[in-house]
Amino acid sequence: MRAQRITLLLLCFVLSALVSCGGIPVPGVQYGAYLAKIDRVEPEIPGLIVKETTAVVGAITVINETRRDIYIYNEEGYEEILKITPSEVLRKDKDGQWVHLRSSNVMSLNWGVGISYDDHSPERPRGQYNGQVMKEWVVHGRVDDTPFKIIGRTVYYLHLPPTPTRTPEPAKE
16 A cells, blocks of 8 residues: 555656646647757858757857858857867867867857846746747858858747758868
8 A cells, every 4th residue: 555655646746847847748738848940140151051959948050061160159249169160069168178069060158148048937828929039149150261240049939849950051172
């Protein structure tokens, strides 16, 4: 009998944890997500590929097919925080030195560059915020000495919409 009570308590605990974090849908309650929507890249740079992702916190993915180094600046737009080379991603440490982050030419951006919306969640059950722009943003960067901007907005959705890909022309040799 005691084992059954403990099992029942554990089951109730697990179910309540799943419901509270959105792991199990509850009838009458809608769960949403913040998605980064890309409006444009200025200027278009061949080989700089920017994609919207389905990450629920609002993020974009930058792919370096330029064969040159891409630098991404912080939210204020004045300090380089990421370097995406054709073969690796580096970040600046507290001493200002570039440190290897991963062996890839792909990096997901959200926190630190001003894309993520971290204010209070809109009131979800009624759904009146579906499709509402919560934040407009600009990510500053450069490819070698050519500055660029990724301009977009973070939008709240009750249900995740399909995510298109923004793919400029391939790099010319």
